[in-house]
Amino acid sequence: MADVPRGHTARWATGSNARGEGGSMHAYRRAAAGAAALVAVAAALSVTAAPADAADPCYSEAQPTTGPPLDLPTGPGCDDTVPPETSIDSSPVVGGWLRATSVSITFSGRHPDADSDPISYECQFFNSVSTPTTWQSCTSPFSRDGLDENTATPYTFRVRAVDTPDNAHDLTTDAWYPASADAPDYDQRPAELSFTADATAPNTFGFLRTTYADDSGFDGPMLVANSAQVRLQSSQGTTYRCTLNRKDVACNDGLTTLRPLGAGWKRFEAAAVDPAGNVDPSPFVEEFFVPRNLALGNAPRASRGDWRRFRDPGAFGGDYLESARYGAMLSFPVRNVREIRLLAPAGPQLGRVEIRVGRGQWYRVNLSSSDPQKLKVYAVRGALSGLLAGTLQVRVASHGKPVRVDAISAR
Structure with a gap:
């Protein structure tokens, strides 16, 4: 090795060392940065991918196959656990009453998720104390004629939407890959409507209470007070629609008092209204005269x-x-x-x-x-x-x- 001046040797050695160690450090830093970048990408991928995988639902229970020409099953079918929902859209029933002896009810179903399977329906219609255990295939609207009026037990209509292809496939019976369970593919909470049929209007009865026996030739008696009492009764219910000279007035079952009354002729009408909403077409009428x-x-x-x-x-x-x-x-x-x-x-x-x-x-x-x-x-x-x-x-x-x-x- 050639002689080098003292002092310079130290600087040369130091400089040579710095170059060698500096190259290693740069390489290490570059590797660390690359690893960090890979970790960041992997972390980003894991963050975005996890929800997608977790939210990946099963919309069809069809078993996967290899496809033509052999078309062999490659694994078990997935279980669609989200059945369709059912709603009753319209009916003539109001407040639990049907003012007719025939009924027509429209209904519909929908998937609450992205399922696109066709939907069919099953119905029950009964007026027995116990609920039937069987369901019948049906379509909207559901209609029924010849209903009995005022039955002891109301009529009940129930309908449930069915995921047609999934319901037809029982995962537990697959030959190659049978599942241990298969969730129901029909609405577990059927839409329901209960009602009583009543198409018969009530009859209204009444009379004017008065202490004065007016025997004049007029159709309506004269009162000896500026108020009147009318007693009302109905063949069905205790509700009435009443008018005095064609203006609505309050009235009730039993005794109704009309006061104060102005002078002149008065015409009081009362029509009974049964619980179904049927109104007496021939109301009770009382005419009377009020002095001045x-x-x-x-x-x-x-x-x-x-x-x-x-x-x-x-x-x-x-x-x-x-x-x-x-x-x-x-x-x-x-x-x-x-x-x-x-x-x-x-x-x-x-x-x-x-x-x-x-x-x-x-x-x-x-x-x-x-x-x-x-x-x-x-x-x-x-x-x-x-x-x-x-x-x-x-x-x-x-x-x-x-x-x-x-x-x-x-x-």
């Missing part, structure tokens, strides 16, 4: 201070008017009037009133009686009299005796 309650507002200006109002629960409308001034007047317009009746108290200390329509004759009514009554009906003009129209007037016709008047029936 006399009020201080009926006094013209000249007589406005001549009348006083007294409350009395036994009076028509709960009050009556009293005046002791001769000629004190009450008035209101009427038309097409034949019969006139005055509703007023009777007593030994009471005087007289006179009543007329327009410029017609005055009809005198004596309120004096040895038999006191809180409310008495006085016949003023008969039902067969001629028609009148104009202003009906009531005036005090006695001196020194008070008169009490309550209501007027002018019809």
